[in-house]
Amino acid sequence: MNSKTYLVQSRKPYHHYLFRMNIPQDLRDVFPQREFRISLKGFSYQDCKIISGSLYKTTQSIFEQVRQGKMNEITIQDVKNILRDKVKQTIKHINHYDSDTNKYDEDELNERIVQSSEKEEILKERLKTNYKVTISQIEKEIDRILNSRNLKSNKKNVDYKGLVRKWSDLKLVRETWKKELLEGQGRYEEEYLTELEDNWKIGLLENGSNEVGVITQQPQVVQTQDLKPTIKTTPTFS
Numbered sequence: 001m002n003s004k005t006y007l008v009q010s011r012k013p014y015h016h017y018l019f020r021m022n023i024p025q026d027l028r029d030v031f032p033q034r035e036f037r038i039s040l041k042g043f044s045y046q047d048c049k050i051i052s053g054s055l056y057k058t059t060q061s062i063f064e065q066v067r068q069g070k071m072n073e074i075t076i077q078d079v080k081n082i083l084r085d086k087v088k089q090t091i092k093h094i095n096h097y098d099s100d101t102n103k104y105d106e107d108e109l110n111e112r113i114v115q116s117s118e119k120e121e122i123l124k125e126r127l128k129t130n131y132k133v134t135i136s137q138i139e140k141e142i143d144r145i146l147n148s149r150n151l152k153s154n155k156k157n158v159d160y161k162g163l164v165r166k167w168s169d170l171k172l173v174r175e176t177w178k179k180e181l182l183e184g185q186g187r188y189e190e191e192y193l194t195e196l197e198d199n200w201k202i203g204l205l206e207n208g209s210n211e212v213g214v215i216t217q218q219p220q221v222v223q224t225q226d227l228k229p230t231i232k233t234t235p236t237f238s
Contacts, residue, residue: 006052007040016041017048021059030066071152078151079163080204082142086167087196090174091189098181113179120175127168138167166200 008020019038023031036059040048101112126134142163143153154160177192190205197204 006056007048010039017043017045019048019052019055021056024063027063027066030070068152071150073154074146074151074157074159074163076159076162076202078149079159079166080202080206082145082149082163083166083170083196083202083204084193086170087192088189090170090177091192094174094178094181097178101182103182109182113182116175116178116182120172123172123175135164135168138164138171142167162202166196166202169199170196 006019006021007017010016010018017040019036019040021036023034023036028034038055040051043051097112102108123134139153139155142160146153173196180187193204
């Protein structure tokens with residue numbers, strides 16, 4: 001079979017061509033067969049190549065529509081989970097950036113701070129003067145993440161639009177956080193999340209995002225003077 005045209009020649013004595021396309025592995029539970037076969041009998045080889053190219057595009061479109069049908073619409077909870085993960089990645093990134101900077105060399109330190117300021121200004125300018133192209137690039141980043149989570153990349157979905165806007169915000173604020181860290185203004189993860197929540201107001205701190213340093217009450221059995229066990233609560237850190 002020709003890998004570019006997806007043509008296969010039939011057995012003798014017919015000697016005509018068939019278009020053949022294997023069902024993708026992730027869709028084999030949807031289709032009863034393992035491949036598509038379409039007879040191109042009566043067409044020349046050159047015509048068959050053209051037809052097979054068109055059929056290839058059609059089958060890929062069908063596969064993508066089926067995949068979208070299997071995926072879920074993105075929700076505000078998905079947005080929060082994705083953003084929390086992105087914040088953690090961002091914090092790790094700026095910590096690496098800080099660790100890789102020789103703070104004992106004032107010239108290098110100032111240069112790194114200037115670089116972060118320039119990156120921030122460049123992104124602001126791109127969003128101002130070339131908004132659609134810049135947002136399209138950001139959407140590609142987001143779409144890869146959504147696909148890995150079995151979520152639809154529906155650009156008409158209001159939560160999808162909100163995620164794109166917040167992703168843009170996070171790209172900008174990352175450079176500010178870099179500069180702060182280089183200047184010795186480090187913060188806890190919860191403080192970064194709180195800063196974003198103050199602007200976004202989406203409940204970013206809910207559902208276990210502030211697990212570190214939370215005081216909880218844990219039952220503890222103690223003995224009184226009469227040796228009868230009683231329950232007493234004391235604060236512990238989880």
